[in-house]
Amino acid sequence: MTRLVIDPVTRVGGPLRVELDVQGGVVTDAWVAATMFRGLERTLIGRDPRDAWLMAQRVCGSCNGVHGLASVRAVEQALGIRIPANARLVRNLAAGAQLVTSHVTGFYRRQLPDWADLVAGATADPTAASELARSIGDSPASSASYFEVVRGRLAALVDSGQPGIFAPGTPGGGSRLTPAASLVVGAHSIEALEWRRSMTRLQTFLGGKSPHPQTLLVGGTALTPPWGGPVLATGEHPRRPQSSAPGALSERGLVALQSLIDGARDFVEGVYLPDVLYLADAYRDATEVGRGLGNLLAYGEFPEDDSDAPRLLLPRGRLMDGDLRTVDQVEEAGIAEAIGHAHYDGESGLVHPSDGRTEPRYHGPRPPVTSLEGAERYSWAKAPRYWDDPMEVGPAARIAVALATNGEPALIIRRVLADLGIAPEALGTTFGRIVAGAIEARLVVDRLAGWLAELRANLAAGDLAFADISAWNPDRWPVEAEGWSLAESPGGALGHWLRIRDRRIAAYQVIDGSTWNLSPRDDRGRRGALEEALVGTPVPDLAAPVDVLRTIHAFDPCPACAVH
C-alpha cells in the first residue's frame, strides 16, 4: 500500500490537501483536509446584526455575495421582516447570475485543464476546428479565420516557453481530444475570461462592486430607482449625480442589464453547454468514476413568490441511498455538525448549528507535515450530517432533486440527459457533476430575463418599494431572537444560523456546501462526500493521479468556504 499526498490541490477555492491509500492501482481510502482556518464565525460575534452580512459575505470572494444573502435572510427571519417583491427579484438576479458565472468559470478555469491539453491547439488545423465548432455549438465566433488567430496566440504562448495558466493540468494526462477540439475549447476558455468580465459588469451594476457587493440590506436592497421611477421623462432626476454609466434601475440601466443577461444566455446556450456535452461524449467512461455517497441534499433556491413557503426554481429535497425517485423532506432540525476529526475543541457527537461553537485548536502533526497518517484530527472543516447521514450537495444534488420533483425544470433536464444518452444515476459521478453544473446554468440563465421583466413591470406600475425598514430600529427588536436561512451557493446547500441578544450577534454558525462535500470523517468514522467519491478511483500512475484530480475538480470545491 502506498500513501499518495497531494498538497496543495490547485484549481480549488483555497488551501486543500488530499491523502490517499493506493493499492493495486486503485484508491482504497481517502482523507480530505482543508488546511486553512480564518474564524469568521468568531469575528462576527458582538457586531450589529444589520452589519453581519458585510462580514459574512467575506466567507467567500468567488461565490460572491451568496453568503451575504444567506446572512441577511437569517437576520430577517430572526426579526420577522418580509422583503418587498422588488428586493426578491434583485436578489434573485444577482444570485442567479453569480451561480451561472461560477459554473462557467469553474468549468473553463478549474475543470477543463484536466480533460483537454489546451496548448495542443497550437498545432490544430483552423478549418477543422471551425467545422467542429459549428457542428457542436452555436457560437458566433467560429470561422476558420477566427480559429487561425487563436491558434497563432496559443503558438506564441508555447514559443515563449511560458504557457502560464494554460499549461496542461497533469503532464501526460492523456487528453483524448484531437488538436482541433483542443483549439475549440481553448478558444472558448479565452472567450470565457472575456465573457466573465461582462458578468462582473452585471454584478457591479447590481452591487456597486464585485466581488463583495454592497447593496444588500436587512429588509431588502439599498438599490433605489431614480426619483419617480425609471420611466419619468428621460428617466433621471435632473439633480441626480451624473456619471458615465447609468444607475442600475434607471431606464438606461435596465436596458444595459437586459443586454448583459442576453449575452450570458447566448454564451451558456451556444458555447458552454455544447462544450460540456461534447466532452461528456468524449469521456463517456468518466460517468463510471467517482460515484459518491448516493445521499443527495438540496435546500433549494430562487424564491418565485413572496409567501412564507415560496415556490423555488430549484426545489428543496433529499434523495437517499441512490434512490432517485423518492424525494424526502428537508428539516432544519436534522442538520448537525461533528468535530471529532477536525481541529476544534468542544463536545463530541453531533451538535445542531444553533448550539454550535468554534473553538479552534490545531491537533495535527507539526511542520513539515509529511503525512496525516495516524492523526485523529486532520482537517479544519467540520463534519456536517443530516439526521446522522453524510450527504453530497451541489449541482448534482440540485439537478437530481429537481428531476425527481418533476417540476418545470425536469423537462429540460430529461432532454439533455436523453441527448447524451446517460441515466440520471450518472449525475452523481465525476463527469455527471460537471454535466449537472451545465444543465443548472442553463436553467437559471433562462430565468434571469424573466426576473428582470417582472422587475420592470413592477416599476412601470409604480411599485418603487425595494426595502421594508419597519424593523430597522433596534429599539423595536426583541431582547433575544434566533434566525437561520437555508439556501444554495453555487457549491451546494448553504445554511447560516445566528442568535441576536441585546442588539448584538451572540452566536453565528455557517455550514457551506463545500463543508458538506469536503467533510472529514464524523465521530462514527464515516467519510465525507469527496472522500467517499475518491475511494475506488483508478491510479495507474502515482506521478500523475489524473482521475483523482478530475474527481476533486468535478466537485468544484471551495475549502475557504468550507472552513470560513
Add this chain to the structure above:
Amino acid sequence: MIRPEDGLYAALTRRGMTRRAFLKFGAAMTAALALPATYAPRITAAIERAPRLPVIWLRGQACGGDTEAFLAAAGPSVGELLLDLLSVEYHETLMGTSGEAATAVVTSLADRYPDGYFAVVEGAIPTADDGMACTLGGRPFRDVVREVCNGALATIAVGACAFDGGTPASSGGATGSVGVADVAPDARLVSLPGCPMNVENLTATIAHYLAFDELPATDSRHRPYFAYGGLIHNLCERRAHFEFGEFVLAWGDEGAQKGWCLYKLGCKGPETFANCATVQYASGTSWNVKAGQGCIGCTMRRFWDAMGPAHARLPSTIPFAPTITADQIGLALVGGVAALTAVHGSATYARELRNKVVARRRAAAAGRVSADQLQDDPAPGATEPKAPEPAPSEPTPTEFAPTEPDAIDPAATDPAPADPRP
C-alpha cells in the same frame, strides 16, 4: 525562458492589440498614477520595452476575492492580456499542476527566475501556534511568504487581509493574523488595501514599475499615494448634496431616490482614503456609493473594528483638509489623544506638502525632471518627518457605539416618497 526582446508591446500586438489601444492604455495608466499628462509618452515607451514579469501569487487566509477582482480586470481591456503577459507562474487557483510539481516552483525561485520575479500576496498570515491555521505543502504559510517575498524584486500585498490581517485579525479572531509587512519586513512592499483591492490600482502599480523600474511612492504603511492619497469624500459624486445638507435619512426614501448624501446612514467616505470615487469598478460601471450604500472604510487599518458599525456615523469626524494623508488619519481614528496632535500638526504639514507637489509639477511641466529624478524626489511624506506614530496601535476593538436613532429611525421621516408624477 524570458526573452528580453519580447517586450510588452510586442506581446500585446501579437495578441491583436492596436497601436492606438496601446497608447490609450499608456495614457490611462498615467492618469491612474496621477502623473501629469506629459508623462504619457514616457510611460508608453517604457512599457513598450519592458520584459515580461514572472509573478508568484500566494494565497493565505483569503476568501479569494482579490483573485476574483484580478480576473475581472477591465483596464482598457488589457487587464486580461496582462494576466498572460505577466506570466503568472504560480497561482493555486489558476495553475494546472498540483502537489509537489506546484510547490517546486516556489522552492526554486532563484534558479528559475534569475532575472527576478514579482510576488503578490493575497490573504492574511497566521502567526499564532506556529502559523498552523494556514499551511501549504505541509509548511506554515508564514515561512513561504517570508522566503518568496524576501527574494522578490517587489511584493504587492493585495486586499485588506494582506495589508494588516484584515478579517481574521478583527476582534474575535484567534489566529494571530498579520499582514505581509509584519512577516517580511525586509521585502520591497507595496500594499493595496481594500476588500477587495481595486484591480486598476494593481495594474497601475505594475505599469509604474515597468515604466520607471521603481515602485510608486508610498506612505509609511506602503500604500501608494496615487491610490490612497485622497479622501473618498473629496471626490464623491454625492458631495454636493453633503454641502447642501441633503441627506438620505432612511433606506429608499426620497433622498435615496434622488441620490443624496449617505453620510447620515453611516458612510465612511469622509474618513476613508481611497480612489474608489474616481476609478470605480468594472470600467467605471459603478461603485458602492453610487449603487446606494455608504462606504465601509475597507481600505483603512483595522477597518472592521475601527470603522464600524457600518450604519452609524463615526463619533468624531475628520477635518476635510484636502491634503491630509492616510497616515495621519490612521492616528486620528485609533490614537485618542495622539490624534489631536496629529490633526493639529497636519495644517503646517499639509502646507509643506502642497508646496512640494507644486514645485514638482512645475518642474515636470518644464520637462526638466526625468523619470529617475521623479523617483529620487520622493513623493511627499516618504521621507518627511512623520506626525507622531501612534503607540503601537494594537487593534483597540472599538466598543460599538449605540446606533443613533435620529439618523436611521424610519419613523422620523416618511419613507414613502411623494409621487412626483402628475
